[in-house]
Amino acid sequence: xxxxxxxxxxxxxxxxxxxxxxxxxxxxxxxxxxxxxxxxxxxxxxxxxxxxxxxxxxxxxxxxxxxxxxxxxxxxxxxxxxxxxxxxxxxxxxxxxxxxxxxxxxxxxxxxxxxxxxxxxxxxxxxxxxxxxxxxxxxxxxxxxxxxxxxxxxxxxxxxxxxxxxxxxxxxxxxxxxxxxxxxxxxxxxxxxxxxxxxxxxxxxxxxxxxxxxx
Ligand code: GRF
Numbered sequence: 281x282x283x284x285x286x287x288x289x290x291x292x293x294x295x296x297x298x299x300x301x302x303x304x305x306x307x308x309x310x311x312x313x314x315x316x317x318x319x320x321x322x323x324x325x326x327x328x329x330x331x332x333x334x335x336x337x338x339x340x341x342x343x344x345x346x347x348x349x350x351x352x353x354x355x356x357x358x359x360x361x362x363x364x365x366x367x368x369x370x371x372x373x374x375x376x377x378x379x380x381x382x383x384x385x386x387x388x389x390x391x392x393x394x395x396x397x398x399x400x401x402x403x404x405x406x407x408x409x410x411x412x413x414x415x416x417x418x419x420x421x422x423x424x425x426x427x428x429x430x431x432x433x434x435x436x437x438x439x440x441x442x443x444x445x446x447x448x449x450x451x452x453x454x455x456x457x458x459x460x461x462x463x464x465x466x467x468x469x470x471x472x473x474x475x476x477x478x479x480x481x482x483x484x485x486x487x488x489x490x491x492x493x494x495x
Contacts, residue, residue, distance in 0.1 A: 282309045283467035286362040288370035289317050293324020295368040300331045302460035310467035314360045350378040376423045384473040386421040391451050398426035403447040416455045418462040420473045429478040430489035434458045
C-alpha cells in the first residue's frame with residue numbers, strides 16, 4: 281500500500297495537518313500510518329485521531345537518556361514498517377545512531393533558508409541580519425543539526441514592516457505548501473538521497489534544493 285509514512289511531532293502539528301490533507305485528497309500516494317509525539321499534550325495527536333491515524337506517545341522524560349529514548353522511539357517507528365519518517369516540529373535532537381538508522385528516509389522542515397539560520401529563533405535572526413529574503417527548507421536529515429541535503433525551499437521577500445511574528449506566520453504558511461510536496465516526490469519515487477546529495481528525477485539538486493517563490 282503506497283508509501284508508508286510515520287510522522288513525529290511535539291506540538292500543534294499544522295504541518296502534520298497539511299500532510300494529512302494532501303494524502304486524503306488523493307494528491308499524494310503517501311499514507312500516514314502513525315503519528316508519534318514525545319508530548320502527551322501535543323495538539324497534533326488530536327489531528328491524527330480525527331483523521332483515524334494511530335498515535336503513540338513516548339515521553340522522553342521517562343527514559344534514562346537520549347540513547348535510551350531514541351532506541352525506544354526506533355522500535356515504535358519500526359513496528360509500523362515505514363518507508364519514510366517525517367519530522368514535523370519534533371523538538372528533540374536525535375542521536376547519530378537514530379539518524380544513521382533512517383538515513384535516506386528521514387525528512388525535516390526548518391523555518392529558514394538553510395544553510396542560513398540553523399537552530400532556533402530563525403525569524404528574529406533573519407530580521408536582525410537584514411536578510412532581504414527568508415523562508416523555509418525541507419531537507420534530508422544528516423548527523424549535522426539542520427545540515428543535511430536540502431530538497432526544496434520556499435522563499436519570501438522580507439517586508440519593511442515584518443516582525444518576527446509576521447514572518448513566523450508567513451513562513452508557516454509556506455511550510456504547509458512545500459512539506460506535502462517533498463513527501464509526495466518521495467512517495468512517487470522521484471526523490472532520493474545518494475552519496476552525491478539529493479536527487480529529483482535523476483537530477484542532482486542544487487545546494488538550496490528546488491526553489492519555490494509563491495506569488
Ligand atoms: C515549524 O515551524 C517547523 O519549521 C519547525 O517546527 C514548527 C512546527 O509547527 N520545525 P507545526 O507543529 O507543524 O505547526
